[in-house]
Amino acid sequence: MCSAGIVVEVQRSGWPRLTFTGLTKDAVPDWLSALVGGEAPLTRFDGVCWNDEGWRGLPAVSRHPFFAAQRRVIMERCGHLHPVSLDDAILSGGYAALARVLDDQTPEDVIERVKACGPEALAAATEWEVCRNALATTPSYFVVNGEEGRCGRFTDRHLMEGDPQRVLEGLLIAAYGAGTNRAIIHINGTARFSFDRLARALAKAQAAGLIGDRILGSAFSFHVELRRGPRGFVGGEEQMLLRSIEGQRASPETTPLPPPEVGLWGKPTVISTIATLAALPPVISDDSGRTRILSVSGPVSRPGIVEVEAGTTLRQLLFEVADGLRDRRPCEGVLVAGPSDVLLSPGSFDATVESLDAFSAGAGGLIAIPAGEAPGYLRPRGLTRDR
Amino acid sequence: MDNPAGSLVAEFPRERTGLLPALQAVQEIEGWLSSEALAAVAEHFRLPVSEASAIATDYEVFRLVKPGSHLVRVCTGLSCRLTGGADHLRTLENRLGIARGQTTSDDRLTLEEADCLSMCSLAPVLEVDGTCHGRVASAAGERLPTPPTSPRSILSAGRLESASLIFVLEPRPGPANGPSSDFWSRAARAARPSGLGRWSRRFAC
Numbered sequence: 001m002c003s004a005g006i007v008v009e010v011q012r013s014g015w016p017r018l019t020f021t022g023l024t025k026d027a028v029p030d031w032l033s034a035l036v037g038g039e040a041p042l043t044r045f046d047g048v049c050w051n052d053e054g055w056r057g058l059p060a061v062s063r064h065p066f067f068a069a070q071r072r073v074i075m076e077r078c079g080h081l082h083p084v085s086l087d088d089a090i091l092s093g094g095y096a097a098l099a100r101v102l103d104d105q106t107p108e109d110v111i112e113r114v115k116a117c118g119p120e121a122l123a124a125a126t127e128w129e130v131c132r133n134a135l136a137t138t139p140s141y142f143v144v145n146g147e148e149g150r151c152g153r154f155t156d157r158h159l160m161e162g163d164p165q166r167v168l169e170g171l172l173i174a175a176y177g178a179g180t181n182r183a184i185i186h187i188n189g190t191a192r193f194s195f196d197r198l199a200r201a202l203a204k205a206q207a208a209g210l211i212g213d214r215i216l217g218s219a220f221s222f223h224v225e226l227r228r229g230p231r232g233f234v235g236g237e238e239q240m241l242l243r244s245i246e247g248q249r250a251s252p253e254t255t256p257l258p259p260p261e262v263g264l265w266g267k268p269t270v271i272s273t274i275a276t277l278a279a280l281p282p283v284i285s286d287d288s289g290r291t292r293i294l295s296v297s298g299p300v301s302r303p304g305i306v307e308v309e310a311g312t313t314l315r316q317l318l319f320e321v322a323d324g325l326r327d328r329r330p331c332e333g334v335l336v337a338g339p340s341d342v343l344l345s346p347g348s349f350d351a352t353v354e355s356l357d358a359f360s361a362g363a364g365g366l367i368a369i370p371a372g373e374a375p376g377y378l379r380p381r382g383l384t385r386d387r
Numbered sequence: 388m389d390n391p392a393g394s395l396v397a398e399f400p401r402e403r404t405g406l407l408p409a410l411q412a413v414q415e416i417e418g419w420l421s422s423e424a425l426a427a428v429a430e431h432f433r434l435p436v437s438e439a440s441a442i443a444t445d446y447e448v449f450r451l452v453k454p455g456s457h458l459v460r461v462c463t464g465l466s467c468r469l470t471g472g473a474d475h476l477r478t479l480e481n482r483l484g485i486a487r488g489q490t491t492s493d494d495r496l497t498l499e500e501a502d503c504l505s506m507c508s509l510a511p512v513l514e515v516d517g518t519c520h521g522r523v524a525s526a527a528g529e530r531l532p533t534p535p536t537s538p539r540s541i542l543s544a545g546r547l548e549s550a551s552l553i554f555v556l557e558p559r560p561g562p563a564n565g566p567s568s569d570f571w572s573r574a575a576r577a578a579r580p581s582g583l584g585r586w587s588r589r590f591a592c
Contacts, residue, residue, distance in 0.1 A: 250445055299470050
């Protein structure tokens with residue numbers, strides 16, 4: 001709820017979980033006395049109640065305008081626990097999926113399970129399979145591409161900052177499937193906060209033996225290195241990312257060899273994003289709802305990170321969840337932030353979120369463009385698509 | 388090269404994979420990469436200076452010209468541009484009398500354009516001495532003193548009545564799981580307490 005700061009979460013035994021939004025410093029004394037001073041309704045404060053019926057005048061999640069159209073599966077813990085804490089993560093089900101995988105699933109089982117979860121998951125799991133089938137004596141690597149350098153995308157940072165233990169759990173599951181024992185997590189240089197949270201979460205996971213040798217008593221050992229990429233690095237491109245880790249000049253290859261076969265230092269390398277990894281624990285736990293995380297920004301009333309089910313349209317995202325453009329300005333289009341920027345006109349607003357990949361593969365963000373302000377570089381190149 | 392940076396680089400393993408993190412660590416401490424720093428890093432990794440220079444010039448993050456005492460970076464990614472970021476940049480250029488990428492004549496302040504700080508939901512975003520400020524008011528220009536005497540005056544002119552998000556990372560002990568991540572926290576602790584080091588410490592995590 002990036003537009004709603006300051007956001008305060010309240011957890012008290014016997015109460016439902018509450019999130020208050022738009023609090024100011026001056027309002028805190030009044031708010032505290034209203035909260036704990038009795039049973040009076042709290043309608044003069046903005047907030048949401050994380051149950052089905054609401055509480056003391058606060059709307060239930062299903063009736064809150066920002067959350068009503070969302071289904072938060074991957075982000076279910078973001079904002080509700082101490083992000084770095086391993087205790088909080090485990091108490092809310094963290095690492096249970098990993099334990100299940102290590103206890104009674106083979107890497108091939110994991111690959112088949114993930115392949116069944118949609119086209120993106122199929123592509124990822126296929127990459128793991130190729131890496132697995134590479135020469136058994138060759139060390140292989142798992143590189144996490146946390147660069148996320150495109151304008152309008154900030155979901156990976158949110159996941160690293162909001163639930164880093166989930167990201168690490170997903171990484172362990174993916175690496176187990178791919179048969180790799182070493183990972184390098186490459187984080188965008190500007191994402192200092194993300195690096196800090198992930199580094200502290202990693203330290204706690206290592207101290208507890210969840211990352212290291214013979215994890216949870218299994219034969220699976222795994223070691224992780226964190227790196228901060230140089231700021232502004234055009235590192236979304238995989239070959240450039242690998243060369244930068246090697247310490248070479250980062251130049252894209254004209255005829256690149258596929259990384260699962262020939263990657264980092266010529267060894268089989270799986271490259272994955274943060275969002276892909278964070279989505280894995282729910283998949284293993286049989287929560288089969290297919291959701292998609294997107295960043296919504298630009299001059300909208302409610303920018304932020306949203307997680308919606310397949311079938312949600314762009315129109316719902318822009319005008320229900322994000323509440324349209326500020327000052328009710330007309331919308332000229334929406335920029336789909338992905339590897340290639342694509343400007344979609346309002347005629348395409350009934351497209352669903354899963355069809356965004358047809359416009360820009362791996363799209364992760366939407367930037368609403370007010371009338372008359374479309375960037376000049378998009379129109380002349382004729383990238384406007386009307387369907 | 389100063390002792391804190393030199394001794395930190397000396398502890399990097401000499402494998403090529405450490406070249407980029409070593410250059411980043413030096414810039415964290417010193418604020419830029421002088422030709423002496425490049426030569427010292429190249430010497431440690433047993434590479435020609437041209438190799439270190441190649442990496443240093445490959446990434447826009449590396450400064451090869453000494454910056455001012457303070458650094459103001461204005462995000463001009465699309466979301467920030469649509470919410471007034473470009474106006475902020477123009478206003479600051481006019482008030483400071485310099486173009487983006489330049490430093491004031493008294494070496495106090497360097498103004499840069501940042502290509503997407505990835506905080507699009509808090510647009511427009513300003514980064515001042517390593518601290519990010521979101522939702523900076525669009526009417527800031529009229530309230531800026533001429534010339535702005537300090538980053539603080541820039542911020543107070545641009546702040547909304549309601550809270551704007553500010554976060555500063557303080558150095559924390561890093562995990563002992565590899566050279567790169569731990570070096571960030573050590574670089575932060577080694578940063579000098581005044582001058583350039585003051586803001587470079589805030590850069591480190």
